[in-house]
Amino acid sequence: MIKKLKKYIEYIFFGDDLKSDILFIILILIIYSIVNLIYPPLFSVIVSPSMEHTYFNIKKYSTYNITINNFTEFPYPNGLYIGDIVIILPINTQYLQIGDMILYKGISIYSGEDIFHRIIGYNNTNFIIMGDNNPGPIVFENENDMPPNRIVGTGILRIPFLGYIKILI
Template identity: 30%
Template sequence: TSYPLVAVVSNSMEHNSLDFDDWWQNSEEYYSSIGIAKNSFENFPLKNGFNKGDIMILWRANSNNIKRGDVIVFISARTNPKPDPIIHRVIIIEEKDGSIIYQTKGDNHITNRRQINGCFQDGCIYESDIQQSQILGKTLFKVPYLGYIKIWFVDLLNLFIK
């Protein structure tokens, strides 16, 4: 992958300091509605989410190695994407017109109660129609908090640029 690591810049995958059982109690309705049971989610990589400021180490991602429950990094839309890649969990994989299509969702039960599909001031996100060409990598593991160095640096630069 051309992106071997990325810094997490949003809280969309945070579990808000809840242990897994408490987080699941808040998230169960959505995941159950798409056929993901608690015992399945417990076996997903990064089952406890991750936080803004973490660094994610990525690996090549393709239709042979992406599974339901994996966390992928992707370009948010094919046209007018948001400037930063999105880091979310794969919840559905399906075939559509001969291509594999991925659907994702952030774990945060407060900010991401449902999938995000639409356009905003800074670009579009379509979590229910992600093609292989949009995927930058699949997460292998996280390094907590190290990403804050990048976040603080970019915030500082933006103060001088604006």
């Protein structure tokens, strides 16, 4: 029985016919669905240009005492682009640092969705957050005073372009 199962799995992953390709796609969809039920933000797709570096200007970070040298040490110093998938893991907010990229729960009528931005400072026990391509923190999302309970997790891995599949669907 184990040998048959092993052979079947090898066929799904390494078969070279249409049937194995279809089975592989079905397997991926099943895995994605299960992950989406257990922890939906795990595979978050960037859908706005707020983290892009096409017209990036580091000068706005000087207000928060962040230099170009600091910025190059941050996660994703070259930004994130529409269609990127970011793997999000939950984190205890006490371990977050300036420069970390976080996914937080949007509250405004304009978004209502999770938003992926960078921590740029602290406001007592709350965070100051901003998108790299934004002129400043989004006031109507309270990015200048973000409570820790709105933070969903932090990004640990970027997969470029793969999110376009989800965006198109």
